[in-house]
Amino acid sequence: MDRIRRYSKPLDSLQSMLLIRAYEERLAALQAAAGLPGTCISVGQEASAVGVVAALNGDDLILTNHRSAGHLLARGADPGRMMAEVMGKRTGYCGGKSGSLHISVKALGVVLTSTIVGGELSLATGVALSQRMLGRSGIVVCFFGDGAACEGIFHESINLASVWKLPILYVCENNQWQAFVHRRETMRTDRIASWAAGYGVEAVTVDGNDVQAVQTATAEATAHVRGTSRPFLLECSTYRLRGHFEPDDQSYVDPAELAAWRTKDPVEHMKARMLQSGELDAQVLAGIETEIERQIDTAVAFAKDSPYPEFDQMTTDVYA
């Protein structure tokens, strides 16, 4: 049974980030070792995923993109079924038809994951229109990258959302990279948030590596969206610490920039903060980490033991 993950205290956020980190690092290791299909992982961006998702309500809907494992796990997706989907197994969330790149979990309100860069922006307006016209209270949260912001559809989406007063929280995860091209080569501004004003949309940039800052900013942003039924743009400034698509040797990345961002690793940052303040003790943390590794072991075993879909699944679910 899929349950939406609840966040009531800082430790919940740390645990969620640790789970995402462990899941993705395991996936990358499995892929390096066994030649599984590659994936886009979000190591370094966990605070953005968890901070945003932790501040949402159970009836809010999420749209996301190719780098979505963090969003899904933060929302409560089962790592076993995620892993099974990546491996193309029948027990995956989409029966093995998605693979890692388009996982959606309707039961968790994670709808319409698009790996066409910008596809999530294209669909978000319609999902928000449904929410409003069908009298549902949940708002729509749309994760997209700095690269997607360069697609024309971003501009069409945010303009329509503004004009139609659609309840959408746009979350730009500005991780400085657009596949193998650095953001500074593709835009004249450092911030996507600064673009929103042109559409009459309010926006804020937050330190995307500070989970508590992201959560606070998201709570304010969602309050704005709920209160005004107008879109809002939240930009999480963060960094993709690993490559675009595993395996990736990152030979094209400036080592100094990478090293600088490594010192801001969001998971380490949160751990240190909680250990220092005494909210968490080292032994408890070690226990949590061991338990998460065990959970990932179980997930991998589940995925590996799961059967592939039958060949007849090649042509099912094409038409309703």
Next chain:
Amino acid sequence: MAEALAQEMRRDARVLMFGEGVATKRPELLAEFGADRVRNTPLAEAIIAGTAAGAAATGLRPVVDLLFAPFMTYAMDALVNSAGKLRFVSGGQFSFPLVTIAMSGGGWAVGAQHNHNVEAWFAHSPGLKVAMPSTAADFKGLLAAAIRDDNPVLFFADIGVLMQEGEVPPGEHVVPLGRAAIRRSGTDVTLVAYAKSVQACSQAADTLEAQGISAEVIDLRTIKPLDEMAILASARKTGRVVIVHEASRMCGVGAEIAALVAERAFDALRAPLVRLTGPDAPAAASYPLEQAFAPQPAAIEAAVCTLLRKRPALAGQVLATLDA
């Protein structure tokens, strides 16, 4: 179309319509159903189609007007990659009950960036359905069926047909998708067509009848799903098939039909298959050139006469050369 839209919006509160100028150009719908369900949009086909896909997946049944078929290139991603594929890749978690309306083909003499028959592009894309009616009655009936369908349906309105008057059945009228109509029964040759080419075939059939040749005219009405049974049954009956459409020949709908007949009714054929189509060229704006782009009744008639003078099993080109 106006009757179908009103009929379906009355029947189902989840149906709404939007597009560039929709609320302006359909004041009667706006008056009856209000500004929430009848909306103008910014000039932005990509987000119009994307919004339709997102809304369809989450409980609404949108109808969007994309104006002219060539403008659909801006909407391709939402239609092909989202509406057509996300049901499948989600393992059946979502469905996409939406309709796009776009005008297609010659009739308005405005040139190639307004006039382009692109229906085959979408028939080639999984997860989509394609309707292209030839009569006023079918405009109403097929549009109603498209709105009721739980899949994305691309509804192409042939401008040539739109500009004509025709009888529309009063009251509720629904024509199921995927069922061709036999517009005229015949025994010597089958003419397969859709949209404006159905009329050209019917006119050709009239003149052929005067010469003692009995032509059957099949109106596909929907290109996807394709009514294969109707095509094959007629091909088996007459043994001669001429396929006619305004869209260009290469990889057009006619190629699919020719392949279907060759694969599944070859034994019944008494003559080679013939395709009469628009040329592989953008459509000219100049009215006479625009009109000549679509296969004309005289050309259809001539093709049939050539076929009927042939003995079976002889290659068509040989005789054509001899004729020349």
